[in-house]
Amino acid sequence: MTIGREPFERIYVAGAGSWGTALAALCARAGRQTSIWSRGEEIAGQINEEHRNATYLPEIELPSTLRATTDRAAACEAEGILLVVPAQAARDELVALREATGGAAMPVALCCKGIERGTGRLMHQVLKEAWPEALGAVLSGPSFAADVARGLPTAVTLADPDESCGTRWLGTLATETFRPYYSPDVLGAELGGAIKNVLAIACGIVEGRGLGESAKAALMARGFAEAKRFALGMGAKPETLAGLSGLGDLILTCSSRQSRNMSLGYEMGQGRRAADVIAERRTVSEGAATAPVLVSLARERGTDMPITEAVAALLSGELAVDEAIADLMNRPLKIEG
Numbered sequence: 381m382t383i384g385r386e387p388f389e390r391i392y393v394a395g396a397g398s399w400g401t402a403l404a405a406l407c408a409r410a411g412r413q414t415s416i417w418s419r420g421e422e423i424a425g426q427i428n429e430e431h432r433n434a435t436y437l438p439e440i441e442l443p444s445t446l447r448a449t450t451d452r453a454a455a456c457e458a459e460g461i462l463l464v465v466p467a468q469a470a471r472d473e474l475v476a477l478r479e480a481t482g483g484a485a486m487p488v489a490l491c492c493k494g495i496e497r498g499t500g501r502l503m504h505q506v507l508k509e510a511w512p513e514a515l516g517a518v519l520s521g522p523s524f525a526a527d528v529a530r531g532l533p534t535a536v537t538l539a540d541p542d543e544s545c546g547t548r549w550l551g552t553l554a555t556e557t558f559r560p561y562y563s564p565d566v567l568g569a570e571l572g573g574a575i576k577n578v579l580a581i582a583c584g585i586v587e588g589r590g591l592g593e594s595a596k597a598a599l600m601a602r603g604f605a606e607a608k609r610f611a612l613g614m615g616a617k618p619e620t621l622a623g624l625s626g627l628g629d630l631i632l633t634c635s636s637r638q639s640r641n642m643s644l645g646y647e648m649g650q651g652r653r654a655a656d657v658i659a660e661r662r663t664v665s666e667g668a669a670t671a672p673v674l675v676s677l678a679r680e681r682g683t684d685m686p687i688t689e690a691v692a693a694l695l696s697g698e699l700a701v702d703e704a705i706a707d708l709m710n711r712p713l714k715i716e717g
């Protein structure tokens with residue numbers, strides 16, 4: 381396998397939130413001709429004129445070569461697209477991009493971490509339906525936008541069923557401080573990223589409620605067990621779950637209140653209603669939308685996911701924190717696995 385040959389030289393980033401902006405800055409600094417699409421004129425103007433995204437990544441000076449636009453026609457010039465809108469907005473964005481590019485066979489790296497409400501589809505399945513000609517890949521792993529934008533060392537998974545396209549993505553994204561590893565396992569990479577967001581809410585609740593470090597470690601380990609149970613049942617590979625996009629991202633997101641999911645859980649643990657916390661934020665907490673969908677999928681498949689069930693019930697207000705803890709602790713004793 382020859383890694384990193386023939387990078388995509390022209391990149392279009394769909395979404396100018398924190399992660400889209402960080403990835404666009406990464407590509408532009410690596411010398412790629414990069415355009416970033418924003419829904420709003422204000423952010424596009426700021427990026428072009430002040431080289432800053434004051435709303436989503438205020439402390440970072442962006443490269444002056446990065447061009448922002450509100451016109452999806454810019455995607456026609458690209459050799460590769462990074463999709464970085466919230467998971468629930470992915471389908472509409474992909475349909476619009478397909479129209480803008482005339483249904484081109486475009487490499488599209490899916491960077492959002494979530495499962496679609498209503499359909500239970502993963503992002504690569506949404507891509508297949510919304511833009512069947514596109515060549516899908518998944519970029520996932522432990523990577524806070526602010527860390528990547530600052531150039532702090534980061535390693536992630538780039539999953540692509542097509543090895544030659546995958547190695548082109550590696551060559552496109554790799555820098556001295558950003559290290560993508562190739563995997564063919566799109567399903568595993570996506571599931572790890574989507575499920576860890578739900579588990580991070582649970583860890584935040586434990587921290588916010590002051591239940592201690594031992595409880596948090598137990599939750600992470602049992603959370604990982606249920607993530608693995610579900611993902612392997614769907615056909616994901618165990619090594620992907622144990623890797624950067626699975627265990628790696630679970631550790632990061634559960635450990636830091638920099639995570640929007642973890643901090644949402646923290647506020648819930650402090651007694652606030654999830655809906656109130658979500659309503660006052662500008663940024664997305666993907667786990668809140670993914671939790672109920674994941675519960676439905678797990679029930680359909682007969683997979684036991686007690687922590688995910690508890691998070692969904694806490695988010696909807698059906699259950700109080702202390703009741704959820706008591707339910708989890710009083711389950712029948714069983715063999716670990």
Ligand SMILES: NC(=O)C1=CN([C@@H]2O[C@H](COP(=O)(O)OP(=O)(O)OC[C@H]3O[C@@H](n4cnc5c(N)ncnc54)[C@H](O)[C@@H]3O)[C@@H](O)[C@H]2O)C=CC1
Pocket residue numbers: 395396397398399400401419436464465466467469473491492493494523524525526662663664666
């Ligand atoms: N921020 C991070 O550190 C990381 C985020 N991600 C994932 O990237 C995805 C995007 O997250 P962020 O950029 O952090 O979110 P964000 O909350 O910082 O920004 C969201 C962006 O999406 C846009 N947006 C919102 N609704 C939209 C819609 N209906 N149609 C089109 N655009 C819409 C917003 O205008 C904004 O530009 C999420 O799935 C997240 O899990 C993945 C890795 C790291």
Ligand SMILES: O=C(CO)COP(=O)(O)O
Pocket residue numbers: 493521522523524577580629632633638639640641642664665666
């Ligand atoms: O996915 C992330 C880090 O890898 C970011 O997590 P949050 O969306 O919870 O902030």
